[in-house]
Amino acid sequence: MFKNYLLKIIGIPILVGAMINPASAPQRRNLPESRLSTPYLESRHSIYSLSPRDQQKGFSLIDPLVSGGENEPTYNPILAGALRKAYSSIRKPYYLSEDLVQAIMFRESSNNPKSRSKKGARGLMQMTPLAWNDAGESRFHETSEIPEKNILAGIKYLLWIDAYCEKFHPRWESLPETEKVNFILASNNGGAARLKSRGWNINKMPPETRHYVKSINRYLGRKG
Numbered sequence: 001m002f003k004n005y006l007l008k009i010i011g012i013p014i015l016v017g018a019m020i021n022p023a024s025a026p027q028r029r030n031l032p033e034s035r036l037s038t039p040y041l042e043s044r045h046s047i048y049s050l051s052p053r054d055q056q057k058g059f060s061l062i063d064p065l066v067s068g069g070e071n072e073p074t075y076n077p078i079l080a081g082a083l084r085k086a087y088s089s090i091r092k093p094y095y096l097s098e099d100l101v102q103a104i105m106f107r108e109s110s111n112n113p114k115s116r117s118k119k120g121a122r123g124l125m126q127m128t129p130l131a132w133n134d135a136g137e138s139r140f141h142e143t144s145e146i147p148e149k150n151i152l153a154g155i156k157y158l159l160w161i162d163a164y165c166e167k168f169h170p171r172w173e174s175l176p177e178t179e180k181v182n183f184i185l186a187s188n189n190g191g192a193a194r195l196k197s198r199g200w201n202i203n204k205m206p207p208e209t210r211h212y213v214k215s216i217n218r219y220l221g222r223k224g
Contacts, residue, residue, distance in 0.1 A: 078147065079111065079113070079147055081148075082147035082148035082151055083098075083101070083102070083105075083147075083151055085148055086148050086149075086151035086152040086155060087101060087151070087155065089152060090152065090155055090156065090159075092155065092158075092159060093162060094177075095177040095178075095180055095181055096155070096158055096159070096162070096181075096184070099220060100181065100216075100220065101151065101154070101155060101158075103216045103219040103220055104125060104154065104158075104185075104188070104216060105124045105125060105151070105154075106219060107212065107215055107216050107219065108121075108124065108125055108126035109123065109124050109125070109126055111124065112124070113145055113146075113147045113150065114145055122140075122144040122145055122150070123144050123145050123146075123147075123150035124147055124150045124151055124154070125150050125151060125153065125154025125157075127140075127144055127150060127153050127154060127157065131153075131157045132144060132153055132157075134157055134160045135153040135154075135156035135157040135160060136156060137149070137153045137156070157188070158184055158188065161184050161187045161188060161192050162180075162184060164187070164192045165180070165183055165184065165187065165192065168196050169183070169196075169200055178222070182202060182213050182217075183195065183200065183202070185212065185213045185216055186202045186205055186209050186210075186212070186213050188212075189208065189209045189212040189213070190205045190206055190208070190209035190212075
């Protein structure tokens, strides 16, 4: 367990506490024939927007490539460059689209690279130490709030989930793309092992997870 405490002295974060015992650190849960090394078709970029119905309901969505107020957004070249560089640096199935990554970023952190949760998740994609390790990354405390590294780790973790689902779901290859995405989203929020233990039935997942899947589908302008 991570037992480090973050103090701020004169505005400078300083990491203190006991040294982490390598034996107690989270271990990466490897899967046979990992998807991380399998060639995939790159997805095509498409427009990322809210559906007209969601706009009428009052949903708002700040494009992750901008920052600032909703009425006067300011272009953020650092965040834009981090997203595009991370997304283009790894092969993935086409259903893990750039739009999907953007929607997850917005839902998880409101596009705030410094976002932290009470459960220890950090950054744009709200990565936990365990998910960070599953993605094959290291130095969580030092690098998890760097936009490009966090986005890339998040994409790798989605690939880890995709590989888990392919290994254990009996009909994964024949599922529609939208259904695969929903399973990946539910696993990202509520855990792939939990979803498997509940017969791959998203309706049996906790309310938070069901809402998570529906909200991201709303961001993408489709039914969840």
